[in-house]
Amino acid sequence: MEFQISPQQALLASQRLIALGLLQQSVEFVGIRHAFGPGGVWSWEILRRDFLGFPKSLIFFFDYVLNDGHFFGVIILQMVLAGMSVIHPNGLCFLGLFLTHTLICLRWRGTFNGGSDFMTLVVLIGVLVARSGAETSLGLTLGLAYVGFQSIASYWVAGISKISSKYWRSGAALRAFLAEYGGSVGEGWVLSPRVSKVLTGLILAFECSFPLALLNSRICLFYLGIGFCFHFSNSILLGLNRFILPWFATYPALLFLSQFRPWS
Amino acid sequence: MSALVFAWLALRFVPGIGRLPVPGRGIFLLRAFFPSWKFFDELGEVPALEFRFAIRGVELGPWISAADRPRSRIHQLLYHAEGNLYLANQSLLKHLLADLAELQEGGQVGGQTEVQSLVSYDLVQRWVRQRVRTIVLESSEGQNELVPTTQVDYQFRLRSCVDPVFLSRSPVAASHSLVDLEADVVLLSGVECVSLCSRLFDEGGR
Numbered sequence: 256m257e258f259q260i261s262p263q264q265a266l267l268a269s270q271r272l273i274a275l276g277l278l279q280q281s282v283e284f285v286g287i288r289h290a291f292g293p294g295g296v297w298s299w300e301i302l303r304r305d306f307l308g309f310p311k312s313l314i315f316f317f318d319y320v321l322n323d324g325h326f327f328g329v330i331i332l333q334m335v336l337a338g339m340s341v342i343h344p345n346g347l348c349f350l351g352l353f354l355t356h357t358l359i360c361l362r363w364r365g366t367f368n369g370g371s372d373f374m375t376l377v378v379l380i381g382v383l384v385a386r387s388g389a390e391t392s393l394g395l396t397l398g399l400a401y402v403g404f405q406s407i408a409s410y411w412v413a414g415i416s417k418i419s420s421k422y423w424r425s426g427a428a429l430r431a432f433l434a435e436y437g438g439s440v441g442e443g444w445v446l447s448p449r450v451s452k453v454l455t456g457l458i459l460a461f462e463c464s465f466p467l468a469l470l471n472s473r474i475c476l477f478y479l480g481i482g483f484c485f486h487f488s489n490s491i492l493l494g495l496n497r498f499i500l501p502w503f504a505t506y507p508a509l510l511f512l513s514q515f516r517p518w519s
Numbered sequence: 520m521s522a523l524v525f526a527w528l529a530l531r532f533v534p535g536i537g538r539l540p541v542p543g544r545g546i547f548l549l550r551a552f553f554p555s556w557k558f559f560d561e562l563g564e565v566p567a568l569e570f571r572f573a574i575r576g577v578e579l580g581p582w583i584s585a586a587d588r589p590r591s592r593i594h595q596l597l598y599h600a601e602g603n604l605y606l607a608n609q610s611l612l613k614h615l616l617a618d619l620a621e622l623q624e625g626g627q628v629g630g631q632t633e634v635q636s637l638v639s640y641d642l643v644q645r646w647v648r649q650r651v652r653t654i655v656l657e658s659s660e661g662q663n664e665l666v667p668t669t670q671v672d673y674q675f676r677l678r679s680c681v682d683p684v685f686l687s688r689s690p691v692a693a694s695h696s697l698v699d700l701e702a703d704v705v706l707l708s709g710v711e712c713v714s715l716c717s718r719l720f721d722e723g724g725r
Contacts, residue, residue: 279597283644286600296649301641308544362553364614367607373554405554412556432559494602
C-alpha cells in the first residue's frame with residue numbers, strides 16, 4: 256500500500272519541523288551569547304565594517320538591530336516566533352522567522368553553520384511561497400517542489416562532488432574528516448581503512464542515488480529512513496546536530512513529490 | 520504578498536531580469552541565499568590558531584592553542600552550542616587564511632596595515648586578547664597584592680596544517696607557519712576591574 260500525504264499535510268509537517276529547528280538554534284545562541292554580546296569576540300564594532308558598502312539607510316538599520324546589545328533581542332524574537340510556529344504555524348510568524356534568520360546569518364558574516372543555515376532558508380522560502388499561494392494548488396505545489404528539489408540537490412551534489420575525489424573513493428577522506436571534526440567518539444572505530452572504505456561506499460551510493468527517492472512513496476520512505484540514520488550519525492560523530500531538523504523539514508515535501516503525478 | 524515572493528524568486532533564479540544593488544561584500548554576507556551543497560568534498564589545510572604571551576617583560580611563554588574542540592557529549596544531539604561555536608570560529612580562521620591569500624595575490628602580504636584592516640584579522644585578534652586576559656586573570660586569582668596595571672605582550676600565529684591522515688603517505692611537512700602576526704601591547708588593570716587599552720605596534724619593538 257502506498258503512503259499518501261496531501262500537500263497541506265506536507266506543508267504543515269515541514270513548518271513544524273523547521274520551526275523546531277529554529278527553536279533549537281535559538282536556544283543554542285542563548286547558550287553562546289558571550290560570543291556576540293558586549294565584550295564578545297564577534298563584536299559588532301568590528302563586524303559592521305563588512306556592511307559599509309550597503310546603502311546608508313540599511314547601515315543605520317543594521318547598526319540598531321545587530322549591535323552587541325540588541326542582537327540578543329533578535330535571538331529571543333526568533334525563539335518566540337519559532338515556539339509559536341510549532342504550536343500554530345501561520346504566515347506572519349514565518350515571515351518573521353525568515354527575517355530573523357536572515358539577520359542572524361548576516362551577523363555571523365553570512366552563515367553561522369553553513370549547510371544548516373542554507374537549508375533552513377530554503378525551507379523558510381518554500382514555506383512562504385506555499386503559504387502565499389495556499390489558496391491555489393499551484394502555489395502550494397511550487398513551494399513544496401522548491402524545498403523537495405533543493406533537498407535532492409543537497410544529497411546528489413554532495414555525492415557527485417565526493418565521488419570524483421580519489422581520497423573519497425579510497426576511504427581516506429572519511430577518516431580524515433572524522434579526525435578533524437570528530438570528538439572522542441569520531442576518532443574511534445572508523446580508523447580501520449577497510450571499514451572506512453565500506454562506509455564511504457555506502458555513503459556515496461546513498462547520496463548519488465538519492466534522486467530515485469522520487470520514483471514512488473515506498474522508495475522515498477526507504478531513502479528517508481537512511482537519511483534519518485545518516486544525519487543522526489553525523490550529529491554524534493561530527494557534532495553536526497544543527498543539520499538534523501532542517502533536513503527533516505524537507506522530508507514531507509519529498510514524500511509529497513514522490514507521489515505527485517500532475518498528468519493523472 | 521504572493522507578488523512580492525514571486526518577484527524575489529524571479530530575481531533569484533532568472534538571470535537578466537533584475538540586479539539587486541548589493542555591493543561585492545554583500546554577496547559574501549548574503550551567501551545563505553545561494554546554497555552550496557558541496558559538503559566535505561575537499562581535504563587540505565586545517566587552520567590552527569596559537570598564541571603566547573609574556574607578563575611584565577618576561578620572556579614569551581610557549582605557544583598555546585586558542586581553541587580546543589569540545590568533548591563529545593550524549594546530549595549534543597539536542598544541544599551543542601559550544602561545539603557549533605567552535606565550528607564557527609574554525610570558519611573564521613579559514614576566512615582569515617583566504618583573506619591573507621587574497622592579499623598575497625595582490626602583492627600586499629608585507630603590509631601590516633593591510634593585514635590589520637581585515638575584519639577577520641581583527642576578530643581573531645580579539646579572540647586571542649580574550650584568551651590572554653582570561654589566563655592572566657585566572658593566574659592572578661588569590662594574589663592579595665593589588666596590581667594597578669599589568670603589561671602583557673602577546674603574539675599569535677595562524678598555522679595551516681596539512682591533514683594528519685596524509686602525513687604517512689606524503690613527504691610534505693606536518694605543519695608550516697603561514698604567517699606570524701605580531702600583536703599590540705595589551706594593558707590589563709586590577710583584579711576587580713579589567714580595562715583594556717592598546718597602543719599601536721611599535722615598529723622598533725618586537
